[in-house]
Amino acid sequence: MELVRQARAHVARLDLSAAQAAVLDGQAHTARALWNLLHEYFTFRQGRFATLKDCDAAIRTARREIDWMGRLPAQAAQAVLKTYRQAWANFFNPGHPAGRPTFKGRLRTRLAVDVPQARDLQIKRVNRRWGAVNLPKAGRARFRWTKDLPGVTRGGPAGRITGARLVKDAHGRQVVFRTEALVAPAPAVHSGHPVGIDRGVIVALALSDGTMREHGPWLGNGEKEHLRRLEKKSARQRRTRPRGQPASHRLARTYDQIARLRATAKRRAVDWQHQTTTELAGTFSVVVVEDLKITNMVRSATGTVGNPGVNVAQKAGLNRSIAGEAWGRTVTLLEYKTSDRGGHVVKVPARGTSQTCHQCGHRDPAARDGIRYVCVNPACGWVGHADTNAAINIKNAAGTVVSGRGDLGTARSAKRQPPRAA
Structure with a gap:
């Protein structure tokens, strides 16, 4: 059987020293500042957006002329540019719900740094509970080992690590490994x-x-x-x-x-x-x-x-x-x-699912009283849990639309509203 590649993320808790945490905080703030500089450079040019080549040249110039820009590894800086360009691509995609990219505030932004190249990580398992990983410009650090990573441990799952992202939250720092495992393909038909x-x-x-x-x-x-x-x-x-x-x-x-x-x-x-x-x-x-x-x-x-x-x-x-x-x-x-x-x-569209009786199709907003649904149609009179009734209507509406009158209309797909044009 031919195996397929499955991309997933694995989150593990990092155990850092105070010096390492300070280094990663500095890198994350630099990445945020670089995003803001890119946004200003990209959007406030003379009537046109900057090209990828222009942005890359601006980053290289800034790293030479601004001292604190050197705190961020070069590959991580390129990852910021890639993420920023992808944000604009998502915004201009009519089927994507993303909004227009904006500036990132210091207090409301989640601190994160990308490690796009897996070869820099040098992942190794230390013992049953801990593993070790190289962090660019921060040195060797331990992380909590909770599951085998593809291509790392002998006898573990087949595959490889493609990169990582260092993220800080209220409980500390985590490393998010981007994994690519080789797994058996999904069955053609689910039995349920x-x-x-x-x-x-x-x-x-x-x-x-x-x-x-x-x-x-x-x-x-x-x-x-x-x-x-x-x-x-x-x-x-x-x-x-x-x-x-x-x-x-x-x-x-x-x-x-x-x-x-x-x-x-x-x-x-x-x-x-x-x-x-x-x-x-x-x-x-x-x-x-x-x-x-x-x-x-x-x-x-x-x-x-x-x-x-x-x-x-x-x-x-x-x-x-x-x-x-x-x-x-x-x-x-x-x-x-x-x-x-x-x-x-x-x-499926949500309109009418909680107010329509699944037995007879009669719709009346007064039929639902909290979690209880009582059909007001004298010929039906179904009584039961309102959420169960709505769930049955949702199941029956697959491929159809529940109209404003409670009857089933013709098949029509529910489309997202496109984002605002630039």
């Missing part, structure tokens, strides 16, 4: 059945077969109380800070503690999503979901001075709940996991 999935806030995932996939709160009661106290503390510290002055060291420590708690919640959410989507991808052949415009759904209800919004606080709470469920990430994980197993994901 199709399923419709309704994503919600009260019930995380409701399936058309009547089952549900739920989770508890991402933070415990003690952690929630700790987070609440830290947020109140940061508010007090901000009030005492003179306007225009940078944050104090105490306020910065408070921000770091808040960020660590929120990062913990996100890690638990991602772990649950990975386990749940793996189980769904292995069980069902076709997963049908709604093509939701999540960005539009989480817009603020504040309104304007002339036309103020209503129920602003309630809408803000709903927006936080939707963002906490990360519906888009769930679909992204399902897409590649079902593809690996011979299945696929189908997106």
Whole structure:
């Protein structure tokens, strides 16, 4: 059987000294500054965009004339240029949801440095728990060994490491290895059945077969109380800070503690999503979901001075709940996991799925009351869980459109709205 190449990423925790962490912080800030310089050079020329050749020449000149540019390895600088050019390509692609590239702020940008060439890494396993890797200009560092990497360990999976990315978050630094493994091709036909999935806030995932996939709160009661106290503390510290002055060291420590708690919640959410989507991808052949415009759904209800919004606080709470469920990430994980197993994901329009009875097709907004659905059609009268009803409608709508009146229309694919023209 001929093997196929499968590109994946593997994240591992780095164990760095204080000097190594300072070196990588400097490289990451330099990469961010280089992105901003490229953006200014690329967009603010005399009526035309700069070419790739112009940008490459500008980077080489800057590395010779600006001392602190030398902190960033040359290959990493070229990776910044490649990523920047790809950002513009995504923006001009009508089928891609990416927005226009912008400047990167110092405080809101995730610090990251690329290592595009795998030969510079020199990966080696040290013992059962740790491996070692070369970091450009930072030296040899240990990383947590949690799984065998393709082409590294004897007897491990076949393949190779194609590069890495060094990323910093609230819990420290991680190395993200780009792997290319040789695996058996996916089966031509998945043996499972199709399923419709309704994503919600009260019930995380409701399936058309009547089952549900739920989770508890991402933070415990003690952690929630700790987070609440830290947020109140940061508010007090901000009030005492003179306007225009940078944050104090105490306020910065408070921000770091808040960020660590929120990062913990996100890690638990991602772990649950990975386990749940793996189980769904292995069980069902076709997963049908709604093509939701999540960005539009989480817009603020504040309104304007002339036309103020209503129920602003309630809408803000709903927006936080939707963002906490990360519906888009769930679909992204399902897409590649079902593809690996011979299945696929189908997106259908969302209009009418939660207000239409799956038994008789009658649509009435009053039929849904919270999580309970009661069909108001006297000839039907179906009663059940509203999310299960929506999931069945989603499954039945594969290849069709649920119209505004609740009946099934002709087949039509759901297309993304193209981004704004440059």
